[in-house]
Amino acid sequence: MRQIIEGYPKEPRYLLATLQDIQEHHKYLSVESMKMVAEYLGVPESRVFSVATFYKALSLVPQGKKVIKVCNGTACHLRGAPKLVEALEKELGIKNGETTEDGFFTIQTVNCVGACAMAPVVMVNDRVYGKVTISQIPEIIEEERKDAV
Amino acid sequence: MVEVTIDGQKIEVEKGTTALEAARSLGIEIPTLCYHEGLPPDGNCRLCQVEVTDARGRTNLVISCMYPIKGPVEIRTDTERVRDARAFVVKLLLARSPHSPVLQHLAEEYGVEPLDARFVPEDETDLCIRCGRCVRACATLGNNCIEFVWRGWEKEVNTPFKEPSNSCIGCGACAQVCPTGAIRVTEDETTRTIWDRTFDLVACERCGVRFATPEQLKVVSPEFKPVDGRVLCPRCRKLEEARAVASGLGAQEEN
Numbered sequence: 354m355r356q357i358i359e360g361y362p363k364e365p366r367y368l369l370a371t372l373q374d375i376q377e378h379h380k381y382l383s384v385e386s387m388k389m390v391a392e393y394l395g396v397p398e399s400r401v402f403s404v405a406t407f408y409k410a411l412s413l414v415p416q417g418k419k420v421i422k423v424c425n426g427t428a429c430h431l432r433g434a435p436k437l438v439e440a441l442e443k444e445l446g447i448k449n450g451e452t453t454e455d456g457f458f459t460i461q462t463v464n465c466v467g468a469c470a471m472a473p474v475v476m477v478n479d480r481v482y483g484k485v486t487i488s489q490i491p492e493i494i495e496e497e498r499k500d501a502v
Numbered sequence: 503m504v505e506v507t508i509d510g511q512k513i514e515v516e517k518g519t520t521a522l523e524a525a526r527s528l529g530i531e532i533p534t535l536c537y538h539e540g541l542p543p544d545g546n547c548r549l550c551q552v553e554v555t556d557a558r559g560r561t562n563l564v565i566s567c568m569y570p571i572k573g574p575v576e577i578r579t580d581t582e583r584v585r586d587a588r589a590f591v592v593k594l595l596l597a598r599s600p601h602s603p604v605l606q607h608l609a610e611e612y613g614v615e616p617l618d619a620r621f622v623p624e625d626e627t628d629l630c631i632r633c634g635r636c637v638r639a640c641a642t643l644g645n646n647c648i649e650f651v652w653r654g655w656e657k658e659v660n661t662p663f664k665e666p667s668n669s670c671i672g673c674g675a676c677a678q679v680c681p682t683g684a685i686r687v688t689e690d691e692t693t694r695t696i697w698d699r700t701f702d703l704v705a706c707e708r709c710g711v712r713f714a715t716p717e718q719l720k721v722v723s724p725e726f727k728p729v730d731g732r733v734l735c736p737r738c739r740k741l742e743e744a745r746a747v748a749s750g751l752g753a754q755e756e757n
Contacts, residue, residue: 384663391662397646398662398669406651 354379354386358393365396368404372411381415417452417459418501421477426465428472433487437473438462440487444494457501458494507576521566521577522550532579533588533608535595535681536633537567541642544568547633548591549608553578563587589614595631597621602629602682629684632657636676636685645669648676648697659685666699671717706735708742 357374361367371394375386382405391398405411421441425434438449441460445453452459468474471483477497485493503514508525515524520543525532536547545568554569555561555576563583578584589612596605596614600622609616632650636659640648647667651660661667672694677685687696694701694715703712704719713735719726726733729742 384665387663397649399640399646399649399667402660402662403649403651407653 354389358386358390361394363394365394368394368396368401369408372401372405372408376411379415380418381412415452415456417457419457419477419497420459420461421475421497422461422463422466424464424466424468424472424474424476425462426469426472428469429465429474432472434462434473436487437475437485437490440490441494444490457498504571505574506571509577509579515571517572518570521552521554521564521569521571524571525552525566525577525579530579532566533611534567535604535631536635538635538639538679541635541638541679544634544638547595547631549588549595551584551587551591553581553584585612588612599629599631599682599684600626602631604682605631629682630659630680631682631684632659633681634659635679635681639675639679643675644673645671661697666697670697670699671721672696672699672701672715673718704733706738707732708734708738711735711737 354375357378358371360374361371368390371390372382372387375382375390379386387401387405388398390396391401405413423429423434423438423441425438438460442448445458445460447453447458447460449460449462463476466474466476466481468481468483471481473485475482475485475493477493480497482489482493504517505512505514506524507513508521508528509530511528511530513524513528515527522532522534522537532550532552534547534550536544537550545565548565550566551563552566552569553561554564555578557573557575566577566579592605592608592612593614596602596609597617599605600617606616608614634650637648637650640646645667647670648659648661650657651664652658661670674687674694674696677687677696685696687694689695689703692703692712694703701715701717704714704716705712714726719733725736725739728734729739734742
């Protein structure tokens with residue numbers, strides 16, 4: 354953690370970059386890490402917390418190794434995205450926004466991933482699955498689980 | 503200096519004076535919520551809108567607290583367009599804090615109909631209109647202990663990590679500047695509680711009134727510097743100062 358933080362010059366403008374780096378390596382921002390960043394960069398803790406809560410890319414609770422983003426934009430919504438979320442929730446035994454106990458998966462809904470022609474779209478980290486059907490969900494999870502192990 | 507006309511009255515103002523300051527110097531009332539004389543303007547409540555016609559005859563609605571006067575313009579603060587714009591702002595704010603007396607009063611003034619009862623949750627107690635006066639006050643006078651957190655409809659003002667802030671000095675500046683009374687400070691005989699943290703209160707060594715927190719006294723500002731080694735409340739301070747000046751004058755007369 355200290356290594357990540359001290360890789361940046363001690364200037365307030367590196368706040369977001371530092372937080373992004375911590376998010377990437379630790380999958381979330383702990384209160385301790387935010388306090389360390391505040392002290393190192395000389396930014397008020399309130400500011401760090403404000404930035405950390407503003408961006409969706411930053412999370413205050415641990416995220417899974419694989420973040421499943423179900424697109425719920427207009428096109429995907431019409432083509433059954435809510436049903437996909439239900440199926441994922443059932444398959445993984447968690448609710449939307451939560452992370453599995455083994456720390457592998459997190460389910461999120463996002464508003465548009467910009468691939469409406471492939472609706473409904475599911476993204477797992479950087480991999481895109483288009484025209485997803487409910488019957489494909491167990492397969493996708495299995496494949497991603499293997500990859501995560 | 504620039505000569506401007508505000509509601510038909512002519513006034514000369516320094517270049518860069520805001521429309522709001524100019525109007526107020528003429529005694530013209532413009533309603534504001536997020537504006538505070540002692541704080542940097544932010545222009546986010548949109549209530550202080552006025553109509554400005556520039557030298558080329560173009561008329562626009564502007565936010566008077568952040569409109570610096572640069573040329574000879576004509577400002578109107580009470581046209582139908584202005585009233586409509588303000589009424590719209592009040593309507594939106596009222597939807598957020600339907601039980602705020604300040605907003606209800608403004609709604610009455612601008613003829614905004616109360617929200618349909620279906621849209622007013624009975625347990626809605628949020629008075630905060632997210633104007634950020636408290637945030638600016640804490641940044642200016644305090645220790646940057648509160649900030650806007652989360653965003654969208656979840657946006658609120660809170661302390662870091664939603665925990666009682668260690669750097670808060672309990673000065674209460676945030677509550678003092680809050681236009682709607684959303685920030686709660688409670689005081690009893692010996693303590694003051696704000697943002698979930700309870701502070702001791704120090705007594706004035708002259709009159710015994712408990713007036714400030716030890717944390718506040720540590721941040722030495724002119725108001726709290728001990729006088730002859732004694733910690734005095736602002737009232738006793740002024741009395742002592744006045745007495746010192748008076749005795750000084752007396753001594754001169756004797757000479």
